[in-house]
Amino acid sequence: TQLLEQSPQFLSIQEGENLTVYCNSSSVFSSLQWYRQEPGEGPVLLVTVVTGGEVKKLKRLTFQFGDARKDSSLHITAAQPGDTGLYLCASRIISSGSARQLTFGSGTQLTVLP
Amino acid sequence: EAQVTQNPRYLITVTGKKLTVTCSQNMNHEYMSWYRQDPGLGLRQIYYSMNVEVTDKGDVPEGYKVSRKEKRNFPLILESPSPNQTSLYFCASSLSGYFPGYTFGSGTRLTVV
Numbered sequence: 001t002q003l004l005e006q007s008p009q010f011l012s013i014q015e016g017e018n019l020t021v022y023c024n025s026s027s028v029f030s031s032l033q034w035y036r037q038e039p040g041e042g043p044v045l046l047v048t049v050v051t052g053g054e055v056k057k058l059k060r061l062t063f064q065f066g067d068a069r070k071d072s073s074l075h076i077t078a079a080q081p082g083d084t085g086l087y088l089c090a091s092r093i094i095s096s097g098s099a100r101q102l103t104f105g106s107g108t109q110l111t112v113l114p
Numbered sequence: 115e116a117q118v119t120q121n122p123r124y125l126i127t128v129t130g131k132k133l134t135v136t137c138s139q140n141m142n143h144e145y146m147s148w149y150r151q152d153p154g155l156g157l158r159q160i161y162y163s164m165n166v167e168v169t170d171k172g173d174v175p176e177g178y179k180v181s182r183k184e185k186r187n188f189p190l191i192l193e194s195p196s197p198n199q200t201s202l203y204f205c206a207s208s209l210s211g212y213f214p215g216y217t218f219g220s221g222t223r224l225t226v227v
Contacts, residue, residue: 031212033212033215035215040220040221041218041220041221042118042204042206042218042219042220042221043157043204043216043218044218045214045215045216045217048213048214048215088156088157090157092212102147102159102211102212102216103159103173104149104156104157104158105156106154106155106156107156
């Protein structure tokens with residue numbers, strides 16, 4: 001059972017479209033990180049959100065942390081082929097038994113077609 | 115350049131033949147961690163280390179060993195590899211274990227036949 005549920009699992013869109021992917025848990029997050037992984041490479045950290053209700057922007061990417069700190073979303077405006085990759089959310093889950101463990105969701109595989 | 119370096123990138127081995135995947139970081143990070151990535155299962159932590167000589171099990175430690183004799187190095191050892199350890203492996207390091215996030219290596223694709 002995944003502690004972090006990501007949806008959708010796969011998403012294929014045309015260049016220029018907008019999209020939103022989600023990360024949810026039944027547990028409360030202390031904070032949450034989003035990573036992007038490109039084929040053949042390791043994940044790269046995009047952002048960390050800490051406060052419930054927080055919104056962070058990174059160029060065309062908007063990250064939102066739910067008020068109750070149990071969910072997060074990533075919105076991409078005017079997607080480009082360079083946005084293609086696996087988007088992963090990650091957090092320290094209180095119930096995992098160790099605050100030092102970083103638990104990942106299974107990811108959303110995004111493909112942006114030219 | 116700040117980075118985590120894993121070797122080898124690709125490895126095919128036979129069941130039972132001991133192997134070591136090396137990992138080195140040049141950022142003076144305290145925390146280092148090993149993950150395996152499998153389709154449908156995502157990234158799962160194998161072992162992590164909070165400092166030299168301090169290691170602890172992650173979610174899937176069975177069949178793996180680690181050591182942290184130096185701050186920069188964190189090798190992953192498979193004493194007797196089995197086919198179910200065929201996977202994509204990532205080493206990662208972090209200044210403090212969570213903030214400001216982990217830096218990942220480029221991965222090692224291991225196939226055990």
